[in-house]
Amino acid sequence: MKDIAIVGAGGWGLALGLLLNEKGNNITVWCYDEAEKNSILQHRENKRCLPGIKIPLEIHFTTSMREALSDQEIVIIAVPSKAIRATVNLMKDYIAQDTIVVNVSKGIEEGSLLRLSEVIEQILPNKVVVLSGPSHAEEVARHIPTTVVVSGRDMKAAENIQDTFMTKFFRVYTNDDLVGIELGGALKNVIALAAGTIEGIGYGDNTKAALITRGIAEITRLGVAMGGNPATFAGLTGIGDLIVTCTSGHSRNRRAGELLGRGYTVSEALDKVNMVVEGVPTTKAGHELMLKYEIEMPILNAIYETLFEDKSVKESINDLMQRDKKSEHYY
Structure with missing residues (x-):
């Protein structure tokens, strides 16, 4: 059992939160604002991004980055690519250096043309792992068999994430080509x-x-x-x-x-x-x-x-x- 934070309460972040919660991990989700958090708590679902998927009571939601990142073994970043730099800047004062950061967003930063892991590594000293592959949130949340791949500069960290995410319906490969x-x-x-x-x-x-x-x-x-x-x-x-x-x-x-x-x-x-x-x-x-x-x-x-x-x-x-x-x- 691990303590895991998910930064971002959209469909993909919540789908992964459900998966990890079902494996017995302690999940905290950071929401961008109070309105988003209150809507999810009221309806126990994200009606816009992941309608019809109920969120169990044991998953905790907060708008406090300090609360979300405190004492976490793994932090998953699941925000739009254009928000990566601003979000990681919010995280930097609260995340422990030995926490593994997993980026599940896909994109290239405009202007700098950096890959998203490079943006994160500019700001944080943490080990960064990328999770990618053909994986619609709607299907993962419904346990439809899905296969993805993880990579990072530190492949031991990537293997840790592989073990953390693997389930009978969510298969994870490693690949060192970040x-x-x-x-x-x-x-x-x-x-x-x-x-x-x-x-x-x-x-x-x-x-x-x-x-x-x-x-x-x-x-x-x-x-x-x-x-x-x-x-x-x-x-x-x-x-x-x-x-x-x-x-x-x-x-x-x-x-x-x-x-x-x-x-x-x-x-x-x-x-x-x-x-x-x-x-x-x-x-x-x-x-x-x-x-x-x-x-x-x-x-x-x-x-x-x-x-x-x-x-x-x-x-x-x-x-x-x-x-x-x-x-x-x-x-």
């Missing part, structure tokens, strides 16, 4: 936006299969340039996460893309989804990385132009289809 795991988990959200636009505009399975296949090639190309192992992108945090995010109705990135394909503006699509759509800021950061490393990423560039340069979805797809002929390469 760069590849973080980039795969972040950039798949960009391709998921594109997959949604294909649905919204009315194209079919042929188009989606081409997108997923060429999308993972682009992700691998950039990942290798940044130091990742190409084999990682054929695994859970690469093609696995890409498949689930591009095809599932649970995917908020795919839903946002579908609305774009149906003619909604970016702001209208985000308002309608009403949850964080990580693919939008990641597209901007990914585009900057593409330019920095001089990597050819036509799909990422097309979704960037659709999101930020008002290019129509149909025009973007037509331009992709009519590019100069090439030989196929994996990356």
Whole structure:
């Protein structure tokens, strides 16, 4: 039995809290504000992010970071990527140095272009482990078999987290390619936006299969340039996460893309989804990385132009289809 804090009371943080609570651990969840905490305590569920999933009374909720992080063996960060730096700055005065920090958010920090573990390590001296893979909160909370992967600079810490999270329905692998795991988990959200636009505009399975296949090639190309192992992108945090995010109705990135394909503006699509759509800021950061490393990423560039340069979805797809002929390469 371990004392574990979860920073963030959204769907993914709560799903992991339920899993760890069922294993007999003591779980404390930090909420961003009193209104969020009071709503969860009143209804024993997060009606917006994880409706229909009841939260047991033994899970404790607080808005005090001091209370949440006091004497914890493990702290899980489950906030949107854009909030990582500000949240970790709130944590730094209260977390013990021997506490293992587990980041389960996916993204790239805008501006700095740092991976999220790098942002955390800039602020905290703790060992940082990343958990990633094809894992919708709605399914994990309902005990639907799920497989993920963990990585970190300290693989003994990663193995500790592997043991902590493993259940009969939640299988955890280790992988020492921290760069590849973080980039795969972040950039798949960009391709998921594109997959949604294909649905919204009315194209079919042929188009989606081409997108997923060429999308993972682009992700691998950039990942290798940044130091990742190409084999990682054929695994859970690469093609696995890409498949689930591009095809599932649970995917908020795919839903946002579908609305774009149906003619909604970016702001209208985000308002309608009403949850964080990580693919939008990641597209901007990914585009900057593409330019920095001089990597050819036509799909990422097309979704960037659709999101930020008002290019129509149909025009973007037509331009992709009519590019100069090439030989196929994996990356």
